[in-house]
Amino acid sequence: IYVEGLSEIPIECEEEIMYWIDEGEQRRVWAETSNNAVSSRSHSLFMIEVRQIFANDSECCGVLNLVDLAGSEKVGKSGAHGQIFEEGTKINLSLSALGNVIHALTTNMDHIPYRDSKLTRPLQESLGGNYKTSLVVTCSPHSSQLQETLTSLKFAQRAKR
Numbered sequence: 049i050y051v052e053g054l055s056e057i058p059i060e061c062e063e064e065i066m067y068w069i070d071e072g073e074q075r076r077v078w079a080e081t082s083n084n085a086v087s088s089r090s091h092s093l094f095m096i097e098v099r100q101i102f103a104n105d106s107e108c109c110g111v112l113n114l115v116d117l118a119g120s121e122k123v124g125k126s127g128a129h130g131q132i133f134e135e136g137t138k139i140n141l142s143l144s145a146l147g148n149v150i151h152a153l154t155t156n157m158d159h160i161p162y163r164d165s166k167l168t169r170p171l172q173e174s175l176g177g178n179y180k181t182s183l184v185v186t187c188s189p190h191s192s193q194l195q196e197t198l199t200s201l202k203f204a205q206r207a208k209r
Contacts, residue, residue: 051166054093069094069114077135090135091142091167092116113174117143117167119186119196142167143203149175150207183207 059065077090094114101107118139145165152160153176162172174181185204187197 051169053166054170065096091118091139093167093170095170111174111179113171115171117146119200141165146171147203147206154206 057068059068072092072094076092092115096112096114097109098112099107099109142165145161145168148161148164149168151157160172160176162168162176168175173179183204185200187193187200189197
């Protein structure tokens with residue numbers, strides 16, 4: 049699956065994995081909003097493919113996807129303007145696309161809209177294939193974040209199906 053802007057980097061050891069995870073984290077965009085002093089303005093996706101080649105030249109392959117989603121935000125509540133506003137809009141659109149894919153999968157629709165987002169396209173095999181998937185949702189216990197917490201929990205509930 050090809051997605052413009054993604055890189056595939058062969059690695060040989062654990063130290064190289066950690067180097068590239070750190071490098072990816074350094075490349076992420078962060079900005080301050082009214083809701084969050086350190087708001088991620090991008091998603092992060094690491095696809096780690098592990099291959100084991102046996103003495104008889106057969107091989108076994110596994111893929112681990114590590115995805116850190118930027119949180120959705122109510123643009124009016126975040127106080128975002130200009131570039132930060134546009135980033136928030138794109139984050140919300142990609143999260144909606146992910147939600148649409150999950151909905152299509154959980155309701156057994158004929159068409160799954162993987163191609164609607166640069167986020168869902170590379171995750172196509174892990175979302176709709178024979179993969180194990182875990183979702184960790186981070187929520188705020190503060191009453192001012194109630195709506196965002198409810199939205200996140202509803203998203204997780206929808207994904208659980």
